[in-house]
Each structure stands twice: as structure tokens, then as C-alpha cells.
Amino acid sequence: MKWISEARVEGDVVFRIGRDGAALVAEWPDSLTLRVEPGEPPSLTVHPDAEPAFVEKLRNGPVRALLRHLEGKVTMHGATIAWGADALCLLGDSGQGKSTLSAALCLHHGATLLGDDVAHLEADGEAVWVTPAFEDHSLTAEACLALGVPVATDARREKTSALAMRRTEPARLRAFVVLAFGGDAPRLTRLSGFRALGPVLSGMARFVLDDPAVTTRDLAAAAELARAVPVYELSRPRDLTRVSECTGALRSLLIEGEPHGHR
Amino acid sequence: MAIDKNVRVDVAPNVFTREFEGELVVLDLEGGDYYGLDAMGRQLWDGLTHGRSPAEIAAEVALEFDVALATVESDFTKLTNELLERKLVVARA
Numbered sequence: 001m002k003w004i005s006e007a008r009v010e011g012d013v014v015f016r017i018g019r020d021g022a023a024l025v026a027e028w029p030d031s032l033t034l035r036v037e038p039g040e041p042p043s044l045t046v047h048p049d050a051e052p053a054f055v056e057k058l059r060n061g062p063v064r065a066l067l068r069h070l071e072g073k074v075t076m077h078g079a080t081i082a083w084g085a086d087a088l089c090l091l092g093d094s095g096q097g098k099s100t101l102s103a104a105l106c107l108h109h110g111a112t113l114l115g116d117d118v119a120h121l122e123a124d125g126e127a128v129w130v131t132p133a134f135e136d137h138s139l140t141a142e143a144c145l146a147l148g149v150p151v152a153t154d155a156r157r158e159k160t161s162a163l164a165m166r167r168t169e170p171a172r173l174r175a176f177v178v179l180a181f182g183g184d185a186p187r188l189t190r191l192s193g194f195r196a197l198g199p200v201l202s203g204m205a206r207f208v209l210d211d212p213a214v215t216t217r218d219l220a221a222a223a224e225l226a227r228a229v230p231v232y233e234l235s236r237p238r239d240l241t242r243v244s245e246c247t248g249a250l251r252s253l254l255i256e257g258e259p260h261g262h263r
Numbered sequence: 264m265a266i267d268k269n270v271r272v273d274v275a276p277n278v279f280t281r282e283f284e285g286e287l288v289v290l291d292l293e294g295g296d297y298y299g300l301d302a303m304g305r306q307l308w309d310g311l312t313h314g315r316s317p318a319e320i321a322a323e324v325a326l327e328f329d330v331a332l333a334t335v336e337s338d339f340t341k342l343t344n345e346l347l348e349r350k351l352v353v354a355r356a
Contacts, residue, residue, distance in 0.1 A: 193286040194299025201297060209295035216279055219290055219297065223283050 001025065004210050015062070017207055026066055026207065032058050034066065042067060060133060061118045065205040069214075074121045074221050075205040078176075080114040080130050081105045087130045087171035088254050089119045091203040092179035100143040100240070101179070104247045107147055111251075112167035113137060118205065121173065121225070128173040128229050146240035174254055176200060176231045186236035186246045188253060196231035197222060268318040268340045272311050272352040280308070289351055298349065307339050311352060317343045 006016035017026045026034040031050040036042045044063065046055055065075035078091045079102035090098040098116075105111040115133030122129045144151040178191070178199040191199075201222035208214045232253065236246050277293040287300040287308055300308055303324070310320030321336040346352045 193284045194288060194301070197283050197288065198297075198299055206295065212277070212279070212292035215290060215292050215295050216281075218295075219279075219281055219288060223281065223288075226283070 017066075019210070024070070024208070026063075028058055028062075031055055032063065034063055036067075036070060062205070064120070064133075065118055066207045068120060069205060069207050072217060072221075074225065076119040076121060076176075076200075076203045077117065077205050078119050078203055079116050080119040080133075080171075080173075081111040082114055082130075082167050082171035083109075083111055083251070083254055085169070085171050086174045086254055087114055088250060089130065089173060089176050090179055091176055091199050096179040096181070098179060099138050100140075100147070100243065101246055101250065103137040103139055103143070103149070104147055104243045105250060106137070107149070108244065109247050109251045114167050114171060119173075122170070123224070123228065128225065129170045130173050131170045132168055143240065146243065173229050176203070176225075176229055177250060177253070178231065178233045180233055180235045181238045182235040184237055186234060186242070186249050188249050189233045189235070191231045191233055195233075197226045200226045200231060266340065266344045266347065266354070268321075268336055269316045270343065271314060271316055271355045272343065272347065273355060274312055275350055275353050278351050291349070291351060296349075298351065303338075304342060307342055308346075311343065311346075 001018055001020045003016050003018035006013050013029055015028055022038050024036045030047050031054055033045045034042060068075050076089055078089045079098040080087050080089045081102045090101055092098055106113055114130050116138050118133045120131045120133060122131060141151045204218060204222055206218055234246060277291060279290045279292055281288045287305045288297055289300060290297045306324055307320055317339040318336055321332060321339045325332040325335045347354060
């Protein structure tokens with residue numbers, strides 16, 4: 001077994017992927033192991049002590065994303081919300097407020113949730129569509145308090161899934177919004193060139209990193225996406241009491257198009 | 264590590280490039296990491312891949328855009344050093 005990459009939280013391995021001969025093996029320690037042999041259906045082994053709810057979350061999220069990656073399909077690590085059949089995908093590193101903003105949009109602006117953590121994308125030549133990930137909002141206790149929703153601590157992640165306004169049909173992706181903290185007021189800026197492509201590529205759920213053909217395919221897919229879907233940056237103060245200003249800007253972006261008052 | 268402004272380099276074998284909206288994306292196929300080069304960075308990359316040194320490329324750019332040679336030379340030497348450190352190019356022996 002040769003591990004290619006791993007992710008750690010507070011020193012503990014929470015995910016790792018590697019190769020066992022020709023097989024690709026992905027492991028979420030104490031929960032799931034996915035093994036993919038060339039030409040064979042993938043096999044999933046559930047650890048006997050695994051929490052069923054967490055296993056279900058993995059199946060819908062990263063496991064599905066990994067299998068889609070092997071098929072050449074794109075999944076983004078981001079929160080996606082929709083108004084009607086039009087969607088926005090919020091991108092950014094962990095802690096940038098993707099879940100908080102998407103929950104606020106659903107709570108206070110009539111949006112519905114397509115995915116809290118992953119966005120499964122499908123392009124049909126004319127548009128890019130987001131298919132539902134069937135996830136709940138996952139909020140920190142601080143975000144729950146700021147949004148006025150009950151805090152129900154999840155033992156594993158110290159987060160809560162308090163809202164469930166899901167969209168069950170695909171929606172057309174109208175924009176990526178890269179979240180950042182900075183400035184004294186929310187500001188939406190359209191990105192271009194590598195400033196647009198970079199966040200799309202880094203937001204893609206990429207698992208196979210040791211195969212040059214897959215890496216070049218990923219870059220081509222990211223370039224295609226960044227050409228097809230406008231990429232914006234939303235920079236705003238790190239202040240949960242000002243979430244409504246941000247959600248207003250995002251709602252305007254989707255409903256009215258290019259933001260005139262926020263550039 | 265400081266490098267000579269007259270260094271000549273070759274693109275590392277594991278590197279792939281792709282143009283995007285006038286900029287250049289440099290992809291490290293071994294680790295899956297990627298880097299973006301703006302228009303000026305791209306001038307440097309194109310020159311380096313044609314066997315020219317940072318100093319030679321800087322001289323051309325300074326003349327073409329009427330900017331201070333010392334500044335361009337310093338910027339290009341630093342960027343070349345960064346490309347070497349990231350193993351996107353390798354110095355010729």
C-alpha cells in the first residue's frame with residue numbers, strides 16, 4: 001500500500017488516498033474504505049464502529065465526489081444555493097463562511113440549498129447545472145446564534161444541522177462567488193484570468209493527484225468552467241452581524257445580474 | 264538561495280502549461296500544484312523556455328516597455344529563483 005496524500009485534523013488522519021497495486025484505495029479511518037479496481041465496480045467497506053449518520057454524509061459527499069472524479073466529472077468543494085432554477089456556488093477555504101452565508105440566504109432571502117459542502121456539476125454544452133447533494137446546513141454554534149437558529153451540537157464536528165430547506169431538482173449555475181475577509185464593507189468584484197481560474201481549480205474536489213492525464217484533464221475542466229460561469233470575489237468584514245449586507249449583495253447578483261453598486 | 268541573473272534553465276519534465284485569458288497556468292503534474300503567471304511573468308517564462316537568461320529577457324522588456332532595467336532585472340531574477348525553488352524549471356549545468 002502506497003499512500004499518495006492525506007488530510008489531518010489536529011494531527012489525526014481524517015482521510016487518505018493511495019494505491020494498492022493497480023487499485024485506488026481511499027480511507028476515512030474508523031468510518032469507510034473505498035477500493036476501486038480497474039474495470040471493477042467500486043467496493044465500499046463500512047467500519048463496524050462507524051456512526052451511521054457520518055457514513056451517510058461521506059457517501060453523499062466525498063465518496064460520490066471521488067467516484068465522479070474517476071469518471072471525469074466535476075464536483076466543487078463549496079456551498080450552493082438556488083433561487084428558483086438559478087444557483088450560486090460559494091467557494092473558499094474552510095472557515096470563510098460558505099455554510100453561514102448559504103444558511104442566511106435560505107433563512108432570510110428565500111433561497112433553497114443544493115449542497116452545503118459539495119456541488120456536483122454537469123455541463124450540457126449550453127449551461128452548467130448543479131445537481132442536489134442532499135446535504136443539510138452545517139453551522140458552527142456561533143453562526144447559529146448569529147442567525148437565530150437553535151444550536152444542536154454534533155459530537156463529531158461541533159456543528160449543527162438545524163435547517164433543511166433543500167432543493168431537489170438541478171439548478172443552472174449562474175456564478176461562482178469566492179469568499180474572502182477584508183475591507184470595511186461587503187464588496188463584490190468580478191474576477192478574470194488566473195484570479196478566476198485559480199479558485200475554480202482549487203475548489204474542485206480532486207482526489208487522483210498522481211496521474212498526469214487526470215491533472216491536465218482537471219485543468220482543462222476548470223478552464224472550461226471559469227469561461228462558462230462568471231467568477232466573483234465577495235470580500236467583507238469578519239463580522240457575523242453584517243451577514244445580511246452580504247446576502248443582499250449575493251441575492252442581487254443572482255436576480256439582477258452584474259452588481260453595479262458593489263464593484 | 265540567490266541565483267545568477269545570467270542563469271539558463273530548462274522546463275522540468277513534469278511541468279505542463281496552458282494559456283487562460285492571456286495568462287499562463289503552470290501545472291506541476293507530479294504534485295498537482297499549479298501557478299499563474301501574469302502577462303509579465305509570461306514574458307519571462309517564454310524567454311526562459313527559449314534558452315534566454317533573466318538578464319537578457321529583462322533587457323528586451325525594459326526596452327520594449329520603457330521601464331527601468333534594474334527593476335525588471337531584479338523582478339525577473341527573483342521570479343526565476345521562485346520557479347527553481349518550486350522545481351518548475353531546472354538550472355542548466
